[in-house]
Amino acid sequence: xxxxxxxxxxxxxxTHRLMHMLSLTLIExxxxxxxxxxxxxxxxxxxxxxNERLDSLQGLARRYAxxxxxxxxxxxxxxxxxxxxxxxxxLPGDAGSYEAECKCAxxxxxxxxxxxxxxxxxxxxxxxxxxxxxxxxxxxxAALSQVARVFLAADEFQCLNPxxxxxxxxxxxxxxxxxxxxxxxxxxxxxxxxxxAEAIRAGKPPESKKKFxxxxxxxLPLAAAQLASAxxxxxxxxxxxxAPTIRDKWVKGTIVHAQTKPSGKNKDAGPFPIxxxxxxxxxxxxxxxxxxxxxxxSFAAAIEVLRALPRSGPVEQTIACLQRTASxxxxxxxxxxxxxxxxxxxxxxxxxxxxxxxxxxxxMTVHQAKNREFDGVVLMWPxxxxxxxxxxxxxxxxxxxxxxxxxxxxxQGQDLxxxxxxx
Numbered sequence: 001x002x003x004x005x006x007x008x009x010x011x012x013x014x015t016h017r018l019m020h021m022l023s024l025t026l027i028e029x030x031x032x033x034x035x036x037x038x039x040x041x042x043x044x045x046x047x048x049x050x051n052e053r054l055d056s057l058q059g060l061a062r063r064y065a066x067x068x069x070x071x072x073x074x075x076x077x078x079x080x081x082x083x084x085x086x087x088x089x090x091l092p093g094d095a096g097s098y099e100a101e102c103k104c105a106x107x108x109x110x111x112x113x114x115x116x117x118x119x120x121x122x123x124x125x126x127x128x129x130x131x132x133x134x135x136x137x138x139x140x141x142a143a144l145s146q147v148a149r150v151f152l153a154a155d156e157f158q159c160l161n162p163x164x165x166x167x168x169x170x171x172x173x174x175x176x177x178x179x180x181x182x183x184x185x186x187x188x189x190x191x192x193x194x195x196x197a198e199a200i201r202a203g204k205p206p207e208s209k210k211k212f213x214x215x216x217x218x219x220l221p222l223a224a225a226q227l228a229s230a231x232x233x234x235x236x237x238x239x240x241x242x243a244p245t246i247r248d249k250w251v252k253g254t255i256v257h258a259q260t261k262p263s264g265k266n267k268d269a270g271p272f273p274i275x276x277x278x279x280x281x282x283x284x285x286x287x288x289x290x291x292x293x294x295x296x297x298s299f300a301a302a303i304e305v306l307r308a309l310p311r312s313g314p315v316e317q318t319i320a321c322l323q324r325t326a327s328x329x330x331x332x333x334x335x336x337x338x339x340x341x342x343x344x345x346x347x348x349x350x351x352x353x354x355x356x357x358x359x360x361x362x363x364m365t366v367h368q369a370k371n372r373e374f375d376g377v378v379l380m381w382p383x384x385x386x387x388x389x390x391x392x393x394x395x396x397x398x399x400x401x402x403x404x405x406x407x408x409x410x411x412q413g414q415d416l417x418x419x420x421x422x423x
Contacts, residue, residue: 003145005152007179010401011187014153037064038122042132046371050128069137070098073105106139119147130154135168188404200397205422211406216414223254223410228263228270230378230408237375241363242399248382250412255363277364287312293336299326302334314346366399377403381411389420396421
């Protein structure tokens with residue numbers, strides 16, 4: 001029916017503007033009995049923060065459903081299984097990947113009756129971080145825009161997926177609306193931070209200044225001392241230690257050093273209680289590490305192996321699911337692939353229900369930091385960063401724009417400071 005979009009740099013208040021437009025629309029077009037706002041995001045982290053914004057929105061009274069686009073695709077496929085079968089599509093879970101699952105859901109949404117059913121339940125749809133949507137996921141949103149009011153927030157430069165260049169949203173959006181731009185930043189008024197972000201977007205090297213510092217930390221002790229110093233003088237507030245990857249030896253060693261012992265000459269410079277954030281893929285590896293199962297085995301054998309794993313909610317839920325399946329379907333066998341799918345689904349459900357916490361001292365990847373903000377940011381920049389110059393600029397931009405008050409960039413080698421995106 002209508003599409004409205006806001007397109008602005010990081011920290012300009014896109015999500016705030018999105019919520020404002022939603023509030024105005026709800027006044028002009030109140031929800032009817034049984035209707036909800038449908039809120040969508042690509043990543044679970046963005047979904048959690050969108051959920052918190054909606055939860056505090058006056059006038060909505062929790063009449064919303066907040067989920068990832070992948071979750072919506074799965075629900076559509078489950079609810080309309082007979083339509084999928086009629087179209088010759090695989091059953092939900094058999095498509096082979098989330099991307100394929102979304103492609104199937106987009107194909108199903110070509111059906112007018114299905115679109116009308118969804119619009120009847122969700123007449124208003126909100127999409128945050130829309131620049132991260134791949135073509136099949138965007139096709140779902142485009143189909144829904146034909147029958148519902150859709151509100152989007154996006155910034156193409158914050159997309160970190162090199163396969164989305166050129167970005168599908170950039171091609172589709174001008175055909176349905178003229179995106180609104182925002183005049184000034186809201187996250188920070190610190191000119192050192194704003195100048196660095198502007199330079200990076202323009203393809204220029206950022207300048208090291210008082211509130212935005214770039215320093216070399218070639219040795220682990222030196223890097224740890226620089227990290228500890230930044231944390232010590234943070235003057236309270238939240239601090240995020242961000243890196244393109246936390247699996248890098250230099251990054252991980254520096255953070256562990258700051259976690260476990262004092263750094264430098266000052267004995268009060270550490271240790272600090274830095275908490276690592278775990279990605280969904282890392283959690284899957286941790287939960288299923290040591291899972292030894294063949295492609296096919298009895299349910300009893302599979303349950304016995306799962307019970308030998310460290311106890312966790314997703315594993316316990318998978319055991320219960322296998323027990324139900326064995327007792328209700330009459331099947332004799334299961335296998336590793338099916339079990340991993342169950343664990344992954346329950347991990348996703350638990351993360352869906354979790355709330356984000358951005359206080360204290362946290363360590364995370366750039367991807368995990370997206371759409372979040374902290375008083376201070378320490379960015380660890382190792383040698384082991386892949387991708388072209390454009391990819392590195394986007395990583396640096398996404399990381400430093402999380403900061404409200406200050407940002408320190410610790411570069412592993414002096415020579416890296418002479419190369420893009422720093423030199």
